[in-house]
Amino acid sequence: MPEISPTIGIGELARRAGCKPETVRYYERIGLVGDASRTEGGQRRYGEEAVRRLTFIRHARDFGFSVDAVRELLAMSDQPDMPCQEVDAVAKHHLEEVESRLQRLSALRDELRRMVSQCAGGKVESCRIIEVLSDHQLCISEAAHKGAHDLG
Amino acid sequence: MPEISPTIGIGELARRAGCKPETVRYYERIGLVGDASRTEGGQRRYGEEAVRRLTFIRHARDFGFSVDAVRELLAMSDQPDMPCQEVDAVAKHHLEEVESRLQRLSALRDELRRMVSQCAGGKVESCRIIEVLSDHQLCISEAAHKGAHDLG
DNA sequence: CTTGAACCTGTAGTTGCTACAGGGATTATG
DNA sequence: CATAATCCCTGTAGCAACTACAGGTTCAAG
The missing domain is CATH 1.20.5 (Single alpha-helices involved in coiled-coils or other helix-helix interfaces)
Incomplete structure (x- = not known):
């Protein structure tokens, strides 16, 4: 599955996941999402995977999971072979x-x-x-x- | 009803209202409770009225009222002749x-x-x-x- | 090539406390 | 009266989880 090159900006990413650009930058700062690739001018660019991850985060947060709990869930979902206990x-x-x-x-x-x-x-x-x-x-x-x- | 001279310290006040001294000082700082009288050494001393007010505040907070809402409620309860609409x-x-x-x-x-x-x-x-x-x-x-x- | 929207970093604010650090005051006991 | 054990003081910084600037840069459209 070839991840097409990241093309959307932080604004659209945020909009599609239901939050604000500031929140995305915040999540990056605290390490919930990884560093995005950048344009030559230094602006962040994202692909679909980022949309999915951020959506996951936002839903988990909406469900009331704390950021730490979300971190755990993300770590687990990054290992699909793990039993889900x-x-x-x-x-x-x-x-x-x-x-x-x-x-x-x-x-x-x-x-x-x-x-x-x-x-x-x-x-x-x-x-x-x-x-x-x-x-x-x-x-x-x-x-x-x-x-x-x-x-x- | 002669208010007897304020005799209890911040610790006992806090204990009786179910919070901590830090919280009382915090409430004083943000103006939810007035400045207390002080001993010569500069320690705060409170009377029964303070216990009542602080208890009111704590209950309202426990009920989920925001500090601003509590401020409103306090302002209203300070005017007993007002209709309670x-x-x-x-x-x-x-x-x-x-x-x-x-x-x-x-x-x-x-x-x-x-x-x-x-x-x-x-x-x-x-x-x-x-x-x-x-x-x-x-x-x-x-x-x-x-x-x-x-x-x- | 110019405009205007989107983006950048960094810092400070929000809410409602809580937790120190580094002292001074008060009170109980010997 | 001395001393120890509490209490208390101020001021500052921290917590969660963002949000909101300020002051500047880049991008995309016309």
Whole structure:
């Protein structure tokens, strides 16, 4: 598979992968993508392979993988003969994190909903939102709404 | 209500509000909390009001409000006679953000689950995780798993 | 050959803290 | 009163993961 000579500039690469030129240069600086070939004038030129790699990176980032995790995934995908247990492990670990974030976030949503529904347009003085946020006993994701008003 | 003279140090204040002294000094620097009174030796001393304010800030932050949003909330709570429409608006806006984050996150979770379940221990070559992340068509939260391999 | 868009490097800013280094203040104990 | 153990001070630099300039160069089209 003869890689045709790199012809697209950093702007188009970025556009096709869904990010900005600055981001590409940043990824180059931190070594997520290799150094691009350059024109005589010193401008970067890329081929399709770069588009694929950058797209991979952007998707992984959109999926919430950290740059370090992406680095691992890239290293693994560069070795196609490796069994994919490690890939799986990275994804599983990430899945766990996502699930715990989801739990906390939905607890937060419930609390915010209750706040909003209880703020019926009175004065700030008696605003439940302010009150809840001021509450000393409040502890997010547990006991957030049980026995809130039996103190003081 | 006579505010008794400020007696606690920054460490205890931080502990009681659930953060670190550095964070308190940071909040002072960015103007979220006012300048504390000082001992002759120059150490900060706080009273109960500071504990309440800092607790409020910490809770709001834990709830995911940005520092700017907290600033708004504080400004509003400092004016108890104001109708709480604006407080409500800030909370509602935040609720919307949380709900959209939740949606994206749960789409992500579904995708990760599918990834993980489809990676049955083959080689990286044929790993669905890598494949999905490389997929040009992939668009998070829609069409994430249809028609993946038709690009040269 | 000229224009204008795209590109270059390097540095600094963003958010919300956290972690030092290298001192001084306060407090508890002997 | 001396001393040790904490606490606290300022100032700076670091973290993630970019983003946004400034001030200059190159490229592609007309």
